[in-house]
Amino acid sequence: MLKLLRVSVALIVFTALSALFLDFTGTVPNGVHWLAHLQFVPAIKMLPFVLLGWLIITLLFGRIYCSVMCPFGILQDGIARIAKLIRRKKAKYQFRPEMYKTRRLLLLLFIIGIAALPVVVSLLDPYSNFGRLMEFVFRPVYLTGNNVLAGFIPNSFRYQYVRVEFVPFAVAFAVFLFAGVLSFFYGRRYCNTVCPVGTLLGLFAKFAPVRIRLNSQCVSCGLCEKVCKGECIGSKRKTVDVSRCVECFNCLNVCKQKAVGFTYNFTNNEPAAPLPVKPETGETSSAANATQRRNFIQGAILALFGVKTAETFAQGLPTGESRVAYKNPHPVLPPGAKSRGHLIHHCTACQLCVAKCPSNVLTPSVTDLGIRGFLVPVAKFEHGFCNYDCTICTQVCPTAALMKIDTVAEKHKLQIGNVVFLKENCVVHTQNTNCGACAEHCPTGALSMRPYGPPGSTLTIPEVSPDLCVGCGACESICPVRPYRAVYVAGLKKHGEAKPAFDPNEKQQEVQLDSFGF
Amino acid sequence: MSGCLTRIPLLANPMEMNRKEFLQTLGVAGTAFAAGTFDTLDTFAQTEAKDGPVDLVAVMDGEPAPMLRKAISELGGIERFVKKGQKIVVKPNIAWDQPPEVAANTNPELVGELVKMILAAGAAEVVVYDSTCDKADKSYKNSGVEKAVKDAGGKMAPADDDRYFTEVPLPKGVKLKSAMIHKSIIDCDAWFNVPVLKVHGGARMTIAMKNCMGLVSKSCQQSFHKIDLQQCIADVCTYEKKPVLNIVDAYRILKANGPRGKSVADAVLVKALLASTDIVAIDTASTKLAQKFTNVPLEDVGHIHAGQQLGLGTTDIEKLNVRRVKV
Numbered sequence: 001m002l003k004l005l006r007v008s009v010a011l012i013v014f015t016a017l018s019a020l021f022l023d024f025t026g027t028v029p030n031g032v033h034w035l036a037h038l039q040f041v042p043a044i045k046m047l048p049f050v051l052l053g054w055l056i057i058t059l060l061f062g063r064i065y066c067s068v069m070c071p072f073g074i075l076q077d078g079i080a081r082i083a084k085l086i087r088r089k090k091a092k093y094q095f096r097p098e099m100y101k102t103r104r105l106l107l108l109l110f111i112i113g114i115a116a117l118p119v120v121v122s123l124l125d126p127y128s129n130f131g132r133l134m135e136f137v138f139r140p141v142y143l144t145g146n147n148v149l150a151g152f153i154p155n156s157f158r159y160q161y162v163r164v165e166f167v168p169f170a171v172a173f174a175v176f177l178f179a180g181v182l183s184f185f186y187g188r189r190y191c192n193t194v195c196p197v198g199t200l201l202g203l204f205a206k207f208a209p210v211r212i213r214l215n216s217q218c219v220s221c222g223l224c225e226k227v228c229k230g231e232c233i234g235s236k237r238k239t240v241d242v243s244r245c246v247e248c249f250n251c252l253n254v255c256k257q258k259a260v261g262f263t264y265n266f267t268n269n270e271p272a273a274p275l276p277v278k279p280e281t282g283e284t285s286s287a288a289n290a291t292q293r294r295n296f297i298q299g300a301i302l303a304l305f306g307v308k309t310a311e312t313f314a315q316g317l318p319t320g321e322s323r324v325a326y327k328n329p330h331p332v333l334p335p336g337a338k339s340r341g342h343l344i345h346h347c348t349a350c351q352l353c354v355a356k357c358p359s360n361v362l363t364p365s366v367t368d369l370g371i372r373g374f375l376v377p378v379a380k381f382e383h384g385f386c387n388y389d390c391t392i393c394t395q396v397c398p399t400a401a402l403m404k405i406d407t408v409a410e411k412h413k414l415q416i417g418n419v420v421f422l423k424e425n426c427v428v429h430t431q432n433t434n435c436g437a438c439a440e441h442c443p444t445g446a447l448s449m450r451p452y453g454p455p456g457s458t459l460t461i462p463e464v465s466p467d468l469c470v471g472c473g474a475c476e477s478i479c480p481v482r483p484y485r486a487v488y489v490a491g492l493k494k495h496g497e498a499k500p501a502f503d504p505n506e507k508q509q510e511v512q513l514d515s516f517g518f
Numbered sequence: 519m520s521g522c523l524t525r526i527p528l529l530a531n532p533m534e535m536n537r538k539e540f541l542q543t544l545g546v547a548g549t550a551f552a553a554g555t556f557d558t559l560d561t562f563a564q565t566e567a568k569d570g571p572v573d574l575v576a577v578m579d580g581e582p583a584p585m586l587r588k589a590i591s592e593l594g595g596i597e598r599f600v601k602k603g604q605k606i607v608v609k610p611n612i613a614w615d616q617p618p619e620v621a622a623n624t625n626p627e628l629v630g631e632l633v634k635m636i637l638a639a640g641a642a643e644v645v646v647y648d649s650t651c652d653k654a655d656k657s658y659k660n661s662g663v664e665k666a667v668k669d670a671g672g673k674m675a676p677a678d679d680d681r682y683f684t685e686v687p688l689p690k691g692v693k694l695k696s697a698m699i700h701k702s703i704i705d706c707d708a709w710f711n712v713p714v715l716k717v718h719g720g721a722r723m724t725i726a727m728k729n730c731m732g733l734v735s736k737s738c739q740q741s742f743h744k745i746d747l748q749q750c751i752a753d754v755c756t757y758e759k760k761p762v763l764n765i766v767d768a769y770r771i772l773k774a775n776g777p778r779g780k781s782v783a784d785a786v787l788v789k790a791l792l793a794s795t796d797i798v799a800i801d802t803a804s805t806k807l808a809q810k811f812t813n814v815p816l817e818d819v820g821h822i823h824a825g826q827q828l829g830l831g832t833t834d835i836e837k838l839n840v841r842r843v844k845v
Contacts (some may be wrong), residue, residue: 026655151681159679320744358653387615387653433746434820436720440777441651448775449719458818460719478651480744506783508619508770511810513790516576516842518806518835 002262003249009068010077017071021134021355022142024160033396036352040065040197041125042398044114045346055204062205062212066191066198067247072126073191073198075133076183077248080229083184092226093187095234098244103192103199110196119374122349123171124196129179131350132172132375136364139355140164161360161383168364168375187229192244202243210264212245212252214238218259224251322425322484330491331368331378332417332471335386336394336402339494340369346401349375353393353402359384361473362393376401379416381473381489388412388443388472409504412444415496417471417489419446421464425486428452428461436460438475438487444468444501447475447487462487467499573838574794574803580845582628582769585791589765590635592841593793599762602640604707607647608632608672609761611713611729612661614778615652621770621785622778623661624714628767628791630666632710637671645702647675649732649739651778654678675702683735690828691753693745698735699757711761711797715768715804717776717812720747723819724777725801726764727830730755748820755797755830764800766792773811786811798822798831799838806835 013035020032036042043050054065066073106124113120122128143160150157179190191198205211214224218238225235228251232244251260330340334353337343354362354377361384362377369376377393379386391405405411427435432453439447439462446469452461462475471489479485575592577585590596600606610624618626633644646667650657654676658664664674676682683698691697703709713729720743721728728751731739742750768790775784790807794800801822805814816822816833826833 147681158676159681161679358656384653387656389615427744431746434720434722434748435743436718436747437740437743439719443778443780445775445780458722458820460722478740478743480740502781502783504781506781508782508785508787510787513578513788513810516578516790516803516807517810518576518803 003253006067006247006249010074013069014071014074014078017130018134018138021131021352022139024143024146030356030392030395033352033356033398036127036131036350036396036398038069039127039398040070040201041121041127041348042350045348045399045401054201058201058204059207061210061247062208062242063198063201063246065201066188070126070130070191070197072130072133072179072195073188073246075130076179076188076190077229079180079183080187087184093228093231095225095228095236096231098232098241099193102194103202106194107196107199110200117372118344118347119372122347122375123175124194125348125350126191126195126197128348128350129172129175131352131355132168133176135351135355136165136169136172137176140169163360163383165364165366167366171375187231188244188246188248189231191246192230192232198244198246205242205245208242210262211242212240212247212249213261213263214240215259215261217257219257221256223254223256224260227251227254320427320431320481322422322481322486323430324422324424325484326420326422326488328488328490330493331365332380332473332489332491333495334362334377334379334393334402335391335411335414335416336397336405337416337495338403340373342403343401344369344373344376346399347373347376348399348401349377350398351375351377352396352398353377356392356396358390358392359387361386378491379471379473381476383477385441385474385477386416386472388470412470412501413497415470415492415498417469417473417491418466418496419464419469419471419475419487420490421447421462421487422484423461423486425481425484426461427481427486428459432459434459435480436462437478437480438462441474441478443472443474444470444498446470446498446501468501470498470501570839572841573796574792574799574835574840576790576792576803576807576840576842578788578790578842578844580789580791582625582767582791583631584845585769585789586628586631586765586793587635588843588845589791589793592843593763593795596635596639599708599710600636600639600641601707603642604640605705606636606641606644607702607706607709608636608644608667609703609709609711609729609732610646610648610663610767611716611724611732612648612657612663613651613732615656615660616779617660618662619770619782619785620779621714621716621772622776623657623663624712625767625769626662626666628765628769629663629712630670632712632765633667633670633672636710644670644672645675645706646672647677647700647702649677649700649734649736651736675700677732678736680735680737683738686757688753688756690756692749692824692828694742694750694753697733697754697757698738699733700735703733703759706759708762709759711764713764713766714770714772715766715808716772716779717774717808717814719776721751721819721821722814723801723805723808723822725766725804726761726797727751727755727801727821727825730757730761730797733757749824751821752824752828752830755825756828761797762795764794764797766800766804768792768804768807771808771811773808794838796831796838798825798833799835800831801825802833803835803840 016032019028143162150159182189220235222235225233230244230246232241361379363380364375365378389408394402394405436449439449447462449460450463452459473489475487479487575589577588610629612623614622616622636644686699687696716724718724770785772779772785
């Protein structure tokens, strides 16, 4: 019964979160993002009462979070389940002592990370690892599948832009392989060795009055131990290491003696010392190296697979070459990020904003924000631009790295970057032809066209009003000049405020025509 | 009456019309006149009927749908352009994530009514699409056109990926020798060009010819800007399958900050509509109409002159058979 409940809740959470990350059609209600807000590490950053809630639950019942709320843990349960179905030698778990030093060291590292080294937190956070796996590995596969279907059934499926970035893909895939292989053979070993959330909650779980217990009817038959994904039941000595028990409840159903229960007891009378077992062989780290090697090959294969850029047609044309190179002084920070410091400190690089950005503007930073900001999103305008009225990234962010923007009017005031125009690169200047694509796309009039050239010329050239610019990047995304564009958005270390682009109270003029003018 | 009209062939070229068809057309016009639909003709001095079919209709003082119906009936009815069982494309300008009131996009009521009329004329299907500048789904939705088309029984087609386009040669193009044309245009029997009247920072005006830039994919559009925008607009209009009719939505005219517009104050409510088989003439006429609210000289709109040079139509409106009517 408990197991059924656990499996049901876990499946709902996992399906909803996966769908939230993968959905590009808008079918999944955005309200689902609250599941991301309930995640443990994001709660550290944003919602202390959620954090407190989890700690209390763990203190009372053990690691419920790991069993039904953590998507990365549920994914590993799924892999373990598959392993059970396909492994020739049926999966049998057995008790092994915890890797005490590794767990404590990683937890310490994690705590240091919370204080000062955000990249460590994002690389260790199970929810963020899940998010990156979804966004960098499964999403390209999912979209490619969609595009194949779009080729056959155009009425039901529409082509989507597929993006694979090598470094983010490699990182996400390496972690996936590592945790995946461990879970295929050893259940929740990743959660009980590497994951700092598992370790931390394990410390609290030790005090839980309601826990898995073996009573005196136990005959040490070992049935429970064989199904224990936490590798934490020692049936011979009749012990349960609750710090590693992930409340999977597999043991409850298999016991023939009715000796296992998830029960309440005032006294904590179990022997805590685990059996001495032969020392660790260091197998996991060599497995990690192997998986990293493998992922490069995998990455290369996927990068070749089904990826089509939108610019194939425009390239290879002789005209429109730029003359002046530039380097953006600073990456453009996503809406709501406030400042570089705020963004890097709060973001766990879960990629939910990247997945939800309808314009494919948000991109994980590999080097733009330095090592501290590894895989933290920045706005890039090569394939699209930030929709003037859109605030979705700030709505879904579970860590308040992107502070919520409530109204469109607020978004219209927000300046995330500032436009720079390089006349020397502009086709109006270099080729004496009309263009104006940048001003055409500008929602605020920060770029406008003014007469250009000798008297009698019909040309117009962009003129810049930086105080109106919101940094949406529409101009940069559409500028036809390559490789360096004639207009780009320079990032700001700290977001600013743009002057209002128009007076919202101004009314539309109505006229009564007396003639057509021709 | 419709039975009579269905026999009238497509009159893109008035020279092809024989005496019998001509008389039939006059008969239709006469019937309509007698029925009192032309009740305000006398308010315009220039409306004395010239010989031959109507080349250009200008309508004022109405809501989008009644003005459209008026214009089409002036031109000889929808059956002049649509045959039973045909696959028809309507190509509005819905490039922007803006509401109808800003006039950055073709009026949804107009597009919806046109789809209805085409289907009523017996078309097998009506497909509507645009190669948008803002995000396609948002532009389709917030322009109001998606809903209007679906309510009218038409179909919205996606156009936000190069795979929806096919490269076709443009032998008559001066600088643009080929273009990625949307597959629905390539597959259709006839298409309607339904732009909205707007000023444009780069092309100066965006009307019917500029709306043809939406025939091509986004990446191809970018190459227009790279090569020579004004010439490329005219070049893409040389694509062999010309629109059977150009309908310019001037219910609202975007007079400033075009083509996207910043707010409703950039547009002016004019309540006019133009329709013509001549793409250069309708752009010329529309530019002149817009001059009541803007200061873009016709000479500055390079693509209109390039279009005349390429023989796509005439800027000399006086030579055409023009009707100016009120609803």
